[in-house]
Amino acid sequence: MRWSQAFIPTLREVPAEAEAASHRLLLRAGYVRQVSAGIYAHLMLARRSLLKIMQIIREEMNAIGGQEFYLPSLNPAELWRESGRWDAVDVIFKLKDRAGHDLCLGITHEEEMTNIARGELRSYKQLPQIWYQIQSKYRDEPRPKSGLLRLREFFMKDSYSFDLDEAGLDVSYDKHVQAYTNTFKRCGVRALFVEAFSGMMGGSVSGEFTAPTEAGEDFIAISECGYSANLEKAVSGLAPVEDPVGNESPETIATPGQKTIEDLVRFTGERPERMIKTLVYVVESEPVVILMRGDHALSETKLSAALGTAVFRPATPEEAFKLHHAHLGSLGPVGLASTGHAKVRILADKALEGRRDMTTGANQDDMHLRHVTPGRDFQAEYRDLRAVAEGDPCIKCGKPLELVKAVELGHVFKLGRRYSKAMHANVLDAAGKEVEIVMGSYGIGVERILTAAVEQNHDKDGMFLPKSIAPFQVILTAANMDDAPLREAGEGLYKQMLAEGVEVLFDDRDERPGVKFKDADLIGVPYRLTLGRRKFEQGQAEILVRSTKQVQDVSLERAVQALKQHLLS
RNA sequence: CGGGGCGUGGCGCAGCCUGGUAGCGCGCUUGCCUUGGGCGCAAGAGGUCCCCGGUUCGAAUCCGGGCGCCCCGACCA
Numbered sequence: 108m109r110w111s112q113a114f115i116p117t118l119r120e121v122p123a124e125a126e127a128a129s130h131r132l133l134l135r136a137g138y139v140r141q142v143s144a145g146i147y148a149h150l151m152l153a154r155r156s157l158l159k160i161m162q163i164i165r166e167e168m169n170a171i172g173g174q175e176f177y178l179p180s181l182n183p184a185e186l187w188r189e190s191g192r193w194d195a196v197d198v199i200f201k202l203k204d205r206a207g208h209d210l211c212l213g214i215t216h217e218e219e220m221t222n223i224a225r226g227e228l229r230s231y232k233q234l235p236q237i238w239y240q241i242q243s244k245y246r247d248e249p250r251p252k253s254g255l256l257r258l259r260e261f262f263m264k265d266s267y268s269f270d271l272d273e274a275g276l277d278v279s280y281d282k283h284v285q286a287y288t289n290t291f292k293r294c295g296v297r298a299l300f301v302e303a304f305s306g307m308m309g310g311s312v313s314g315e316f317t318a319p320t321e322a323g324e325d326f327i328a329i330s331e332c333g334y335s336a337n338l339e340k341a342v343s344g345l346a347p348v349e350d351p352v353g354n355e356s357p358e359t360i361a362t363p364g365q366k367t368i369e370d371l372v373r374f375t376g377e378r379p380e381r382m383i384k385t386l387v388y389v390v391e392s393e394p395v396v397i398l399m400r401g402d403h404a405l406s407e408t409k410l411s412a413a414l415g416t417a418v419f420r421p422a423t424p425e426e427a428f429k430l431h432h433a434h435l436g437s438l439g440p441v442g443l444a445s446t447g448h449a450k451v452r453i454l455a456d457k458a459l460e461g462r463r464d465m466t467t468g469a470n471q472d473d474m475h476l477r478h479v480t481p482g483r484d485f486q487a488e489y490r491d492l493r494a495v496a497e498g499d500p501c502i503k504c505g506k507p508l509e510l511v512k513a514v515e516l517g518h519v520f521k522l523g524r525r526y527s528k529a530m531h532a533n534v535l536d537a538a539g540k541e542v543e544i545v546m547g548s549y550g551i552g553v554e555r556i557l558t559a560a561v562e563q564n565h566d567k568d569g570m571f572l573p574k575s576i577a578p579f580q581v582i583l584t585a586a587n588m589d590d591a592p593l594r595e596a597g598e599g600l601y602k603q604m605l606a607e608g609v610e611v612l613f614d615d616r617d618e619r620p621g622v623k624f625k626d627a628d629l630i631g632v633p634y635r636l637t638l639g640r641r642k643f644e645q646g647q648a649e650i651l652v653r654s655t656k657q658v659q660d661v662s663l664e665r666a667v668q669a670l671k672q673h674l675l676s
Numbered sequence: 677c678g679g680g681g682c683g684u685g686g687c688g689c690a691g692c693c694u695g696g697u698a699g700c701g702c703g704c705u706u707g708c709c710u711u712g713g714g715c716g717c718a719a720g721a722g723g724u725c726c727c728c729g730g731u732u733c734g735a736a737u738c739c740g741g742g743c744g745c746c747c748c749g750a751c752c753a
Contacts, residue, residue: 119702119714120688124746196753249751586712621713639712
């Protein structure tokens with residue numbers, strides 16, 4: 108393609124609204140333009156790149172036996188009512204047709220795929236099946252952000268596996284892990300496969316592919332030994348804590364004005380790991396007391412899993428006072444029954460199990476209790492509620508965990524029978540018995556691959572995309588278009604590259620060299636072949652590797668072959 | 677949903693507080709000039725000042741309401 112005829116609206120100045128590097132660069136490099144919050148028009152460069160990404164995904168899905176479908180985005184409400192998601196999911200775009208029927212735009216397609224499966228799959232002999240599509244998804248996000256990172260309309264590759272039993276599902280799941288690993292590798296993005304939080308939907312297994320980058324929204328805990336997990340799911344070991352050996356009874360101590368754990372540490376000289384932090388949540392309108400070690404943070408995701416509901420919030424100070432007859436900062440678990448709520452539920456993080464002689468609030472303002480031993484002085488349900496912190500020992504190898512920011516690129520999920528049960532998708536097994544199909548669902552965010560690639564591969568001058576997903580492989584820059592022989596040589600090289608199947612963008616514009624170099628640096632094409640007057644007169648051109656800015660002189664005759672070497676490497 | 681910021685030619689911004697001719701840089705068009713890192717000179721085109729209402733002789737500017745966008749947090753099937 109010739110730049111003189113291409114629509115590549117590069118910007119010199121950074122659009123004011125762009126914060127994330129990928130957002131800034133995709134706008135500046137003329138890849139995308141914003142239509143509305145979380146809605147973007149893909150221009151020529153973005154489209155070329157995304158088509159390449161989709162093709163890689165397609166090839167890898169086909170390689171594991173996936174069959175490509177295309178299901179409509181416009182879905183009738185009935186199926187979503189059957190699965191229970193119509194009311195349960197709040198990001199669904201809902202609409203009505205002229206007859207008043209409810210419709211929605213697909214957020215994923217479990218319902219539609221299961222609907223096809225239940226109508227057509229009758230026998231275990233037809234299993235396993237893997238069906239996938241690459242298609243637009245719509246989500247009414249509370250807060251779209253960071254350019255193409257969190258969109259309201261986006262491309263997803265979503266696939267669904269149908270197996271007779273768990274063993275079959277394991278195979279389908281592993282195949283997807285393999286396909287995803289290959290996909291991200293081929294796309295040139297650095298991705299980690301991590302354990303993920305599988306939500307409240309049936310205690311299933313799920314894994315996430317995440318790309319470490321500053322613009323990420325998730326935190327991933329990583330250990331040297333290979334253990335890695337989303338912070339929502341991550342667990343860690345704990346350094347042992349020594350509690351006093353005595354067996355003293357709880358004793359009230361005056362702690363005027365001491366509210367936070369920090370205050371208490373200063374006031375008592377005791378360490379924070381020797382204290383119990385008391386939180387109050389309102390769970391479906393009932394108060395629940397949550398106990399954490401003084402230096403530990405609550406993970407609301409883990410709390411959600413422990414409670415089996417997402418309907419909860421921290422109690423207001425007034426609500427907490429009502430329960431404890433004391434203000435925040437002086438709350439504690441001891442004697443809660445006697446304050447009026449005989450049956451208040453108390454959840455304690457596992458790190459408190461087996462501990463003794465700790466310090467906590469006394470349920471009287473400006474008072475705390477010491478010598479408090481869990482199990483003896485109060486009863487609680489012990490659950491893993493703690494958010495792992497940087498430096499906690501890895502549960503597998505004991506080395507300190509590192510926390511990194513990452514973008515979620517894909518999610519693989521063992522659904523089990525949730526949808527087949529709700530929607531009655533059954534087959535006959537070998538014994539002639541009707542059984543529910545065991546399902547998996549698997550997603551990849553297509554734009555996020557491009558976004559992550561930009562985040563991971565940019566510098567002050569622009570981006571350098573991996574050659575597998577760059578919109579063009581080579582940009583041919585003729586620095587001096589007014590020089591007739593040089594221009595002719597450029598035309599020749601351009602035609603030669605086209606003939607040899609090199610995807611080349613020929614910058615044949617009548618611009619000054621500076622402008623062309625700046626634009627070439629910006630738009631992410633991995634190799635630049637430059638024709639400049641001085642070297643051209645000696646029969647030479649130069650190849651610039653955009654990622655490293657390394658320059659190599661080549662003769663005009665050898666230039667295209669040399670480029671092809673780079674492209675193959 | 678809570679907090680903060682912003683809406684003025686295509687892009688980046690000033691003007692608003694203190695009401696009175698809508699301005700700057702970049703980009704765009706034309707001509708000359710220049711040609712290895714966003715040249716120079718000159719002449720031009722281009723704006724419902726987000727929308728609606730109010731105050732006023734007069735509103736980009738003051739007041740009320742609305743819409744949109746960005747950021748932080750909450751949320752994220």
